Amino acid sequence: CGPKHSVLKTVPGWSTAPGVCEERDLCTDTAGSPIIYNPHTALSIEKQRQRLPVFKHRNNILYLVESFQTVVIVGETGSGKSTQIPQYLLEAGWAADGKVIGVTQPRRVAATSVAGRVAEERGAYLGHEVGYSIRFDDCSDPHATRIKFLTDGMLVREMMSDPLLKKYSVIMLDEAHERTLYTDITIGLLKKIQKKRRDLRLIVASATLDAKKFHDFFDLNESGDPNKDTCAILTVEGRTFPVDIFYTVR
Secondary structure, three states, rough: OOOOOOOHHOOEEEEEOOOOOOOOOOOOOOOOOOEOOOOOOOHHHHHHOOOHHHHHHHHHHHHHHHOOOOEEEEEOOOOOOOHHHHHHHOOOOOOOOOOEEEEEEEEEHHHHHHHHHHHHHHOOOEEEOEEEEOOOEEEEOOOOOOOEEEEHHHHHHHHOOOOOOOOEEEEOOHHHOOOOOOHHHHHHHHHHHHHHHOOOOOEEEEEEOHHHHHHHHHHHOOOOOOHHEEEEEEEEEEOOOOOOOOOOOO
């Protein structure tokens, strides 16, 4: 995961995160490192982040994470929840004292591509402050990584050696609506862990999600008093992006 020359650097409007290994042919690489098209490259990274719909909910998200054990976030496609929420948590100090912010993705390509984008926004090499862990590929540093993207299966594997996930302060389940086998196993085990670790925060995020169902599942309040709920719901609007269609000349 060290810095290497990328052929993508020569394509206007396209970029890769620092440290992402790019030595494959551009036309044949279909399962390699993340390729990102960004029409706002003229703007600074900070300006690009502020343009995302989730930005205006930053303080509200941090308040809910501080106040509730579980936060269910319904964020429409394009809201920026996958890349921004982990950074908000890092900036708020949730990765202090050697703790790690974990973000699960149901697919390997999602874990690597989102990690690459977040590393680019942080100005860090992938595998240091921001890393990922997927099957057969661990691009993270146990001493330096503060935001770690991983598949659901890899988190289950970590639970085998660390049942209470003691190194994590917050775990974000992204794309929870896909409900893969490992996603459901992870959800069930995390609820058990929360009963033992009241300090562990959980964020369940998705674009299309039955929020009430997840709220009722994770809410540990048995008193019937809504003021004692341990789970909250937040909805973040999204935005659509223009799509251009290009045709080859016959």
